[in-house]
Amino acid sequence: MTRVLVLNGPNLGRLGTREPEVYGSTTHEQLVAALTSMGAELSLEVEVRQTDDEATLIGWLHEAADDHIPVVLNPAAFTHYSYAVRDAVAQRTAPLIEVHLSNPAAREEFRHTSVVSAVATGTIAGFGIDSYVLALRAIAAGL
């Protein structure tokens, strides 16, 4: 089975209660369950991790690069300003899909910039938790 890391950045552990009108009512725990079972259907071994810490996220991206593991990454607010996360993504050795629950392009100006997009394989945004599901499907299809 192909292993896939789903990496979630800051504040995504608070899904369900965090601005549900923007991010939906699914909790992070429910997201983990949904992606794990979707992964099994797609013959992917999905591991979901979440951190509010930039260094931890960068460490996971290094691990994925070293082990050639495809990644689904929601960098959350780091998307917009973290050159350190961007530089870690640039080291990827397997497909890495940037995902967002909301459509940042349709929101505040500061969300219109992603410093990650240019070094990701592709970006899926605006479909709620289906953004993650579509990314897993893309990985399963071999892109």
Ligand code: DQA
């Ligand atoms: C987000 C969009 C970001 O702008 C925001 O900072 C997040 C979540 C999304 O999934 O829609 O934390 O990445």
